[in-house]
Amino acid sequence: MARQAKVGVLGASGYTGSELVRMLLRHPRVEIALLTADRRAGQEMREVFPQFSPFELPKLVSIEGLDWVSLGLDLVFCALPHATTQNVIKELLDKAPSVKVVDLSADFRLSDTAAYAKWYGHEHHAPELQKAAVYGLVEVHRRAIKKARLVANPGCYTTCAQLPLVPLIKEKAIELGEIVVDAKSGMTGAGRSAKEAMLFSEVSEGFHAYGVGHHRHMAELDQEFSAAAGREVVVTFTPHLVPMNRGILSTIYVRGRRGRTPADLHAILSKTYAKEPFVHVLPFGETPQTRHVRGSNMTFIGVASDRIAGRAIVISALDNLVKGASGQAIQNMNLVLGFPETLGIEQVALFP
Template sequence: MNKINAAVVGVTGYTGIELVRILSAHPKFELSAVTSRTSAGMALQDVFPHLYNTPAGLMAVTIPDPEFIARDCQLAFLAVPHGKAMDLAASLLKLGVKVVDLSADFRIKDAETYSKWYNTPHKYPELLPEAAYGLPEMYGPMIHGANLVANPGCYPTSVLLALCPGLKKGYIDRFDIIIDSKSGTSGAGRAAKTGTLYCEVTDSFKAYSLACHRHTPEMDQEFAKAYGLEVVFSFSPHLVPMSRGILSTCYVKRSRIAPVSEILQFYKTFFRGSPHVRILPEGKLPETRWVRGTMYCDIGMVHDKRSDRLIIVSCIDNLCRGASGQAVANANLMFNFDEELGLEQLPLMP
């Protein structure tokens, strides 16, 4: 079978170059176009010297022209900021190109909610019902054959996998959830910003966007789908001085008494057939280094007897599982390939 030609739109960001890393070894997708407005006309290896003298590195970076992309590609990954992705997606879809959007433009199904949280109107609300939410473990059948997939945010990926099974089963009290998440600095993107300079983040640790992080409505939407009613939660993101990784610690009350062993067994059953979720044995908690560079989401849990809280900890690589790797898994499903195809990498150690 001929390979599917794929384009990476916005290749010079961290998620864009992570897509290049994955697609370069993919057996069914051929990396055929890489685009960037700021680096157009350069060879990719001139932007990223670690690609020197590799097939990907020798590729020419072009401007993100939908008609040019559509002439050669059947699939496009949009690794561009919100607001810009929706225009590109609409144009590419009209030209018959399947789209995986890594921005937030199609994650939130209500256009008014999107406009409120992202401070820009949604130009294509008619496309929102068409977009499959790209969490394979939850929406695999909808992603199969879809033309447009909204790749989930990195924080929501770690949190939804940790909590949605428990909400669906009724183990978790929907009125009392605290989510404490910590991310590496690559989650803020590659553009130079004072807040993510080395001297600003090293030897430091901070909370940010408390009570107003833009991933909140995405989690709100998906929790409500999982439970069937509104779920009340507090989400507190933090920045830690490391490059990659997200660790989310979720503090919940149980809506019915069940031992950790029973809940863990349910999670194992829930994720049976999901190759990228690993439920850890009772008493073992995940670490970011155990998932670095992979699609794995590791989940562990303990019961705090003093407060009678269940503490669920999940861990992902924010660039792979939280963005580019998940985008490739979604593309696999869109073209009816195995979800794992091209994503079999083991974690990097040390």
């Protein structure tokens, strides 16, 4: 029987951290050897998340003072807030250079450290590591991810927008100056820390835009779309908060280039993703709902005609905690460690 890989989850008391634990518990090639949570250090995982009561898991510990070498980890998932992540990963890889890292924060997603400083308000603390980081959108960067030491797991909004748009941009099928991404996310996208604006009475029975004109994911979208196009691309992107727990729905408006019709765009996406295990293109004219992907690592994409000639409406849906975070992180882990890509993340969506 093949040896199980020893993995750690840094920031296990957050939503993405707990989702990692939920999925890793049923991964046949993984042993969870480390769980950290500074504010919850000393507690059992079941005390923070009662759903884990039946399972034997390591006690939550603080990151401070960990002996990275003696832990003998093969891979670490980092689900910590941005800014703190860079220093933690730098120390980890300095002391245990053989360990692989999948980072779920935004700290290594932007290849340009000056752009990072502009969007996140402080200098990058590990620019030498940034040069080695690979952007972890598997369907686009699969080959590079397999060889990576440090994988920057993409953002949830950006995954939902890139999967339908990158193939169309690469095929030069749409007008680059007329892309509009209108996206909606569930509450867990804001994290688990207590915030007044996230109280039930503040968000229930309402629906609002935020980060209008300056959301940090814009930099990530511009970077990846520009790479796909081979020239600078700047898109219109507006996120919205919806009072539901999980899910992202992106409604994307595009214009076909050189006579490309909505049916042509659908054909490009269908061909691109025909053999991809976690991206499903619906029949032309059908559109997805967030409930169709809840709890799964799937992204559903639909294409419909706009009433304006030449324009198409592309709609994509994913679970922000799975394909938008932890499920995609395990997909990246599978590639980095040489496991079958779909191992441990083949769950069918929960419905209703």
